[in-house]
Amino acid sequence: MGKDYYAILGVSKDADDDALKKAYRKQALKWHPDRHQGGDKSTAEQKFKDISEAFEALSDKNKRAVYDQYGEEGLKGGMGGGAGGAGGFPGGFSGFPGGGGGQSFHFTSGGSGGGGFGGFTPSNPEDIFAQLFSGLGGMGGMGGGHGVHTHRGRGHHMDVDDDMGGGFSGMPGGMRPQGRTQEVTRPLPCTLEELYNGCTKKLKVTRRTLDRSSGQLVSSEKILQISVRPGWKAGTKVRFSGEGDDFGHGGQDIVFVVEAKPHAVFKRDGDNLHMDMELSLDEALCGFKRPVKTLSGKSFMVANKTVVKPGQVSQMDGYGMPISKQPGTFGKLIINYKVAFPMSLTDSQKEKIHAALTQ
Secondary structure, eight states, rough: OOHHHHHTTTOOOOHHHHHHHHHHHHHHHOOOOHHHSSTTTTHHHHHHHHHHHHHHHTSSSHHHHHHHHHHHHHHHHHSSTTEEEEEEEOOOOOBBBOOOOGOBBBBOOOSSSSSSSSOOOOOOOHHHHHHHHTTOOSSOOOOOOOOOEEEEEETTEEEEEOSSOOOOOOOOOOOOOOOOOOOEEEEEEEOHHHHHHOOOEEEEEEEEOOTTTTTTEEEEEEEEEEEOTOOOOOEEEEEEEEEOBSSSSSOOEEEEEEOOOOOOSEEETTTTTEEEEEEEEHHHHHHHEEEOOOOSSSSEEEEEOOOOTTOEEEEEEEEEETHHHHTOOEEEEEEEEEOOOSOOOHHHHHHHHHHHHHO
């Protein structure tokens, strides 16, 4: 019988269109050659080809009927004999119904133009992959979006949404809301210093486009530049419209989502910064003076002459994060004091402390 298309896709012989599409997406993503650059690339290429061939054949009811009766050899060899030939199938048919949003996907098969079924020639597997995933909203994507502020960035159309929380999506993507293009998300890791001072990030992206003349996907590289504004929060989204993969239905949007890297001293809470300061018992009781280096690189002194209790905090206005929507304004720095008690005292020390505290 040749290839077992049902086994290749991992479906039962009564699988419907939805089950076939689901199985194809799972197997195609697993075995796409782009994800296998090592020694198993040739194996992945063959599996990817077989998966596409099986999906194309089983997704067309006429091809599937011929395959079920005569196997791969019968399907590819042609069943001849006009409209009343084997199985009574009309000749020259091609394509299969499918796709999200009512879209149909059509691939060219080698059927004859005359009577009878002239044989099945599988389509380019990249064409099947590109058209199916494009109809589903691309290789990745998130819906939603609001509060978008438009900025221009060196020849690229860049939108920034700093009102939303972050979140990432993998493959495959879902449909975007009606009227919005497909998108793929990527992380944009930033240090707390970069989010405090602002910075410029340059990111190399690889874009795949469908060459209509050859039907192949062509890869190219591009540098996208992002101007990180002081005060941006984790979850801020930067959108480059149409700069992603283009499978023939318009380029995907690339959305970078800000991620804040952990900091050794400060923790961010909205527009405020928190830090711990450990004091000796002597400093807690008798006063202290400590330098604090800020995220801008400058230092200031924190001084206190009163008793500090464990867990006590100080709030310092204007020493927190920049507030991106209110240029020139800053949040608070909140210092949490931790008092380190001595592990032991000598008799002499005890006597002196006791005398000092009971006078």
